[in-house]
Amino acid sequence: MKKVSLLIFVSLFVFACGKNTKNDELPSNNWEAMQWNNKLDTSLVSGASYLSVYSQIYSTTEHKTHDLTSTVSIRNINKKDTVFIKSAKYYDTKGELMRTYFESPIFVKPMQTIEIVIDEKDKTGGTGANFVFDWLAPKKDKAPYFEGVMITTYGQQGLSFTTKGITINE
Template structure:
């Protein structure tokens, strides 16, 4: 009898967890939007004054395969994090573009240049149910600075907590182009 009760309790918990995670994700989306509004403000770029900058590729895994075949897929949420590590100078994010597995542009997350103040951070969220990018999705991020600055930390964090399984990992950015001299 106790075995049956234990089974039903475990089943009930497994049924509740995805719902709780879905609600939390919706709240996190709202919070991220308000964080972006406070950390970013419109900026203009005078290309003649640009001292340094980079174009970066950031891999995004919207799903991964598990078990013994590609038939078993685990959808992941992803957060692109951009952190200005300079203590005194701002950087200007000129472009954040999201591409799918085939290299097709899905959306532009930054339409015009925005300033990221010293030690400020911003992020862009891809929900677990947004499978438009596929397993080979990526962001291309471009930033510049009008003074010599420490390079920002740009990386993606993927996570899933589906059906009592948890997985999370970080995907660092790869520099495609360097503009000017880094510190």
């Protein structure tokens, strides 16, 4: 029995040393880990924000495009209070809903940034893709800040630019 206990202890020790299980080390798009399962405060202000992103951009003519990787940043710019993102909906150029990233509210801690990455190979959004975010924030605080970074490289040439979200209602 002592040998079995010692073996279990040594195994746990070895695995514990090899892994960092802090929540801070989770990927920034682990929606399950950020899901808010408690009741939301009724004093929170709701709003929606729009962010343009580009899966593709035109080059030289309207018939030639470059595919882009898009990084969508969801930022809580408040130093003390958590904000909540109720949904993140991704639309294509024609305005058709491509996907919803989460169905239940997630929380974004003060000064935290979480990200959604649209791979360069994913052309579904097209040249006029966009996100609409529904959110909740304390009345006295700033709305979440949304930003897109698009990038691609071809040979020795690189192309990158940013977009900023706008509040479409409060």
